[in-house]
Amino acid sequence: MKTKLYPLLAALAFILICYGTYLGLSVGASKTTRCTINVQSSSSPVTLPVVSSANFVPGEQAHIDQLSHLADVSPVEESQTIVAVPDATHITIARLDHDHDGTVPSKDGDLGFIITDWTPFAKLWSAPPPLEATMAEVQRIFYYHVPAATCAYTLFFLNFVASIFYLWKRNEKADMLAQTSAEVGLVFATVVLITGPIWARYAWGKWWVWDPRLTTFLMLWLLYVSYLVLRRSSEKGSTAVLASALAVFAFLDVPFSYWANRLKGNHPEPITILDSRMIFTLMVNMAAFLVFAGLILWFRYELERADRRIAAVHVLRAKQGVVASIIFPAMFFFQDPEGLRRTHFMFAGYIAAWVVYAVYLLFLMGRLSRLKKEEAALRG
Amino acid sequence: MSLSIAKLTVSNVRKDLRLEWRSRDVINSMLFFALLVVVIFSFAFDPTVEESRRMAGGLIWTAFLFSTTTALNQSWARELRNGVLDAYRVAPAPPEALFLGKVLANFLLVLLLECLMAPLFVIFYNLSSVGPYWQLIVIFLLGTWALVVNGTFFAAMSIRTRNRELMLPLLLLPIAIPAVVAMVKATSNVLTGDASPLLHIKFLAAYCVVFSGASFLLFETVLNAE
Numbered sequence: 001m002k003t004k005l006y007p008l009l010a011a012l013a014f015i016l017i018c019y020g021t022y023l024g025l026s027v028g029a030s031k032t033t034r035c036t037i038n039v040q041s042s043s044s045p046v047t048l049p050v051v052s053s054a055n056f057v058p059g060e061q062a063h064i065d066q067l068s069h070l071a072d073v074s075p076v077e078e079s080q081t082i083v084a085v086p087d088a089t090h091i092t093i094a095r096l097d098h099d100h101d102g103t104v105p106s107k108d109g110d111l112g113f114i115i116t117d118w119t120p121f122a123k124l125w126s127a128p129p130p131l132e133a134t135m136a137e138v139q140r141i142f143y144y145h146v147p148a149a150t151c152a153y154t155l156f157f158l159n160f161v162a163s164i165f166y167l168w169k170r171n172e173k174a175d176m177l178a179q180t181s182a183e184v185g186l187v188f189a190t191v192v193l194i195t196g197p198i199w200a201r202y203a204w205g206k207w208w209v210w211d212p213r214l215t216t217f218l219m220l221w222l223l224y225v226s227y228l229v230l231r232r233s234s235e236k237g238s239t240a241v242l243a244s245a246l247a248v249f250a251f252l253d254v255p256f257s258y259w260a261n262r263l264k265g266n267h268p269e270p271i272t273i274l275d276s277r278m279i280f281t282l283m284v285n286m287a288a289f290l291v292f293a294g295l296i297l298w299f300r301y302e303l304e305r306a307d308r309r310i311a312a313v314h315v316l317r318a319k320q321g322v323v324a325s326i327i328f329p330a331m332f333f334f335q336d337p338e339g340l341r342r343t344h345f346m347f348a349g350y351i352a353a354w355v356v357y358a359v360y361l362l363f364l365m366g367r368l369s370r371l372k373k374e375e376a377a378l379r380g
Numbered sequence: 381m382s383l384s385i386a387k388l389t390v391s392n393v394r395k396d397l398r399l400e401w402r403s404r405d406v407i408n409s410m411l412f413f414a415l416l417v418v419v420i421f422s423f424a425f426d427p428t429v430e431e432s433r434r435m436a437g438g439l440i441w442t443a444f445l446f447s448t449t450t451a452l453n454q455s456w457a458r459e460l461r462n463g464v465l466d467a468y469r470v471a472p473a474p475p476e477a478l479f480l481g482k483v484l485a486n487f488l489l490v491l492l493l494e495c496l497m498a499p500l501f502v503i504f505y506n507l508s509s510v511g512p513y514w515q516l517i518v519i520f521l522l523g524t525w526a527l528v529v530n531g532t533f534f535a536a537m538s539i540r541t542r543n544r545e546l547m548l549p550l551l552l553l554p555i556a557i558p559a560v561v562a563m564v565k566a567t568s569n570v571l572t573g574d575a576s577p578l579l580h581i582k583f584l585a586a587y588c589v590v591f592s593g594a595s596f597l598l599f600e601t602v603l604n605a606e
């Protein structure tokens with residue numbers, strides 16, 4: 001990569017990944033509590049009895065009743081300023097626009113409606129997310145799993161667009177982009193399929209369920225494996241066209257697969273996000289992995305370009321910016337884990353993701369050194 | 381002298397069926413394969429009547445899916461010999477006719493297989509349907525079409541690859557997963573009478589329409605890929 005942009009992006013990816021992993025692995029205090037009485041709306045300050053008002057900060061916004069999505073209760077979520085925290089079991093808020101009934105269970109099954117102190121944006125940068133109620137540490141695999149899934153979907157969509165463009169214009173760059181985005185997308189899809197079962201084994205007790213989303217994703221993975229096998233084993237002249245046709249079919253097939261499996265039955269999504277810090281951590285990790293994906297895609301694209309040029313017996317200097325291609329998050333934080341088994345799952349999830357990325361990057365390194373040797377042989 | 385697509389299609393269908401009838405290669409291998417699957421599964425599970433109603437959908441379609449794959453490979457392999465496929469590519473005839481002819485011929489062959497195998501399934505698994513029989517016929521027609529149209533397309537794609545026997549199932553099975561899910565569920569629903577298969581049937585119909593369209597549109601590109 002002759003440009004200065006690549007090392008800059010690599011540095012950005014490294015920083016974001018370290019920051020995101022730090023947030024993902026460190027534990028913040030819980031700022032969520034419950035109120036179990038019936039309260040009426042009021043335009044003057046109201047003091048609510050809660051389970052614990054620890055970590056509630058006056059001046060911040062309180063999100064009240066976030067999970068009121070029971071079948072016959074309409075959502076009455078509201079956000080009010082916390083005026084004061086008089087003692088350990090009370091919170092005073094500025095006003096209440098709706099009635100809230102704390103004598104019935106919320107959607108998560110526990111009694112009372114939920115009040116969360118919504119950490120303001122300025123404080124989010126140094127505020128690690130709290131432990132999730134049911135899954136504690138293991139839930140943090142989510143911060144690697146969801147960004148990887150987003151990257152995979154984005155790359156597969158890019159593959160579809162590039163394939164269509166190739167079929168229309170027969171542009172070789174489009175074909176190269178199609179191949180590289182399929183390959184890198186498959187790496188991220190593999191990470192999803194590994195971190196997901198690790199998470200599921202703890203959260204649901206089973207490694208795998210045949211519900212719509214998982215089945216569709218597995219099918220997408222299989223489709224792209226078949227795409228890469230087709231690229232490898234077809235005749236050189238016809239590869240691009242055949243692969244593009246398959247990419248179109250793959251794209252058409254995904255919504256059908258999702259609908260087909262909805263007919264089979266549903267499995268509930270176990271994640272409930274109740275804290276702004278969780279959303280922030282997710283966004284940081286999302287940005288980190290999108291930049292990382294773009295980086296690997298770029299590197300792979302340059303590799304592919306060099307590969308094709310050498311294959312055409314073209315002597316070209318493939319100056320590779322090997323700087324910062326291998327990125328590992330260097331910061332791990334231990335916060336007193338309760339339940340060693342849970343942290344085993346969480347670390348297994350994080351380490352598995354990085355093992356997959358590292359193996360793929362080593363594979364790319366291997367190809368790079370082979371290309372360099374070939375080029376030297378052609379020159380000499 | 382341009383022949384209409386209908387006439388070309390009919391002549392292609394007749395050619396394929398005639399060739400097949402003379403050698404009976406494909407039909408024999410399909411029958412044998414399906415029979416093998418039926419017998420082995422009945423050793424593996426020894427179902428009661430109730431169980432077999434629930435399992436039969438999956439068993440039937442597994443057997444037909446694998447038989448269809450063997451049939452499709454052989455049908456395109458026939459075209460490669462003596463440069464017939466290249467002759468098609470240079471001929472002025474529209475390639476859609478070739479594709480439609482192949483699809484129809486394979487469709488008829490697989491339907492023949494299903495007619496022969498259905499009594500065997502009933503016998504080996506003591507099957508009897510709780511739901512109406514006509515729904516089963518619709519499901520079989522739609523499901524077979526879904527498998528055959530995609531299969532013919534991917535067989536054409538994979539015929540010039542290095543490991544063509546592997547490529548077809550590798551390409552076809554992931555694409556066909558939604559259709560297979562719908563077929564199996566619909567068949568089970570009809571056999572057990574538990575639920576209405578109409579939603580699945582509509583889904584299969586939508587799948588057939590979309591993928592037939594995609595196959596027809598892309599066949600010429602794939603045929604001329606060089």
